Amino acid sequence: MFNVSCYMKIIDGRALAEKIKDEIVREICAMNKVSKPDKHMPRLPERRPNLAIILIGEREDSQLYVNLKEKEAKKIGIDTHVYRCDADIPERQIFDTIDYLNKDDLIDAILVQLPLPAGFDTDGIMAAIDPAKDVDRFHPYNLETLFETCSHAHVMPPVFSAALEMLASIGCEPKDKTVCIIANSDIFGKGLAKVLSCLGAKTETAHAGDKNLTDKTRRADILITAVGKPKFIKKNMIKKDAIVIDIGITKNGKKVLGDADLKNLKDKAGYITPVPGGVGPLTIAMLFRNTLELYKRRREARNM
Numbered sequence: 360m361f362n363v364s365c366y367m368k369i370i371d372g373r374a375l376a377e378k379i380k381d382e383i384v385r386e387i388c389a390m391n392k393v394s395k396p397d398k399h400m401p402r403l404p405e406r407r408p409n410l411a412i413i414l415i416g417e418r419e420d421s422q423l424y425v426n427l428k429e430k431e432a433k434k435i436g437i438d439t440h441v442y443r444c445d446a447d448i449p450e451r452q453i454f455d456t457i458d459y460l461n462k463d464d465l466i467d468a469i470l471v472q473l474p475l476p477a478g479f480d481t482d483g484i485m486a487a488i489d490p491a492k493d494v495d496r497f498h499p500y501n502l503e504t505l506f507e508t509c510s511h512a513h514v515m516p517p518v519f520s521a522a523l524e525m526l527a528s529i530g531c532e533p534k535d536k537t538v539c540i541i542a543n544s545d546i547f548g549k550g551l552a553k554v555l556s557c558l559g560a561k562t563e564t565a566h567a568g569d570k571n572l573t574d575k576t577r578r579a580d581i582l583i584t585a586v587g588k589p590k591f592i593k594k595n596m597i598k599k600d601a602i603v604i605d606i607g608i609t610k611n612g613k614k615v616l617g618d619a620d621l622k623n624l625k626d627k628a629g630y631i632t633p634v635p636g637g638v639g640p641l642t643i644a645m646l647f648r649n650t651l652e653l654y655k656r657r658r659e660a661r662n663m
Contacts, residue, residue, distance in 0.1 A: 372637040386651060390658075409467050411460045415453065428643060457484070522606070545564075567591065582596075584607050590618075605634050
């Protein structure tokens with residue numbers, strides 16, 4: 360049963376991420392357990408899931424994210440292959456690299472770290488990834504399949520899965536809830552709105568500059584924000600006991616800030632995700648879960 364308190368509660372993304380990573384470790388170990396069906400023909404352990412990451416340019420936050428993904432993947436038994444490219448690399452070489460990875464039988468999943476430097480065709484690059492290896496699930500085919508079927512059995516974009524996991528962790532079912540999603544990206548905002556609508560939520564999307572933004576946000580039982588504006592969400596913008604899922608991240612020197620002003624919201628929000636320690640680590644865990652799922656699908660296809 361979903362209940363809210365008159366005092367704001369923190370949704371611990373790190374704790375949720377650790378549980379998911381533990382599950383991944385157990386599953387990888389179980390699948391790759393060495394067995395000896397015949398003493399004369401010992402079976403070697405299966406290879407581990409393999410994730411390829413393409414990093415273009417030298418954005419400090421992107422480099423930090425990729426380094427963190429490498430570090431965490433190693434802990435849970437996923438092998439990573441990172442392709443670091445200069446910001447002035449010819450775009451054709453990026454397409455060639457993706458084509459190579461699409462054909463490489465060792466690689467189960469491919470991730471292009473976003474955002475890309477100015478001048479790159481982000482949509483074209485994402486569409487060049489083999490849909491079967493698209494771990495971020497933003498390939499047009501994968502999004503279309505998800506939206507047309509309304510089936511959550513499909514692998515979803517990790518950030519979508521993270522938002523749903525956050526809600527599930529506090530016993531909140533989206534059905535009949537009013538949800539407002541503020542986002543810079545229409546693909547993200549409308550995509551997540553569609554996923555939540557499939558679960559019975561009443562959704563609407565907005566941009567940070569909307570004139571009637573506060574009217575929209577104050578109607579929301581669940582407010583999801585991803586605009587990258589530090590302390591943008593204040594208590595006059597939310598409904599009492601609203602759930603605030605903060606996906607926005609801004610770096611201010613060594614400090615990482617979210618869109619929501621936690622101190623300002625503490626007497627009005629019901630639940631909130633902190634930054635750092637909220638959606639970020641959980642999204643990475645969901646990325647690894649997607650990697651494992653794509654690995655399993657390819658493994659099953661090879662054994663057919």
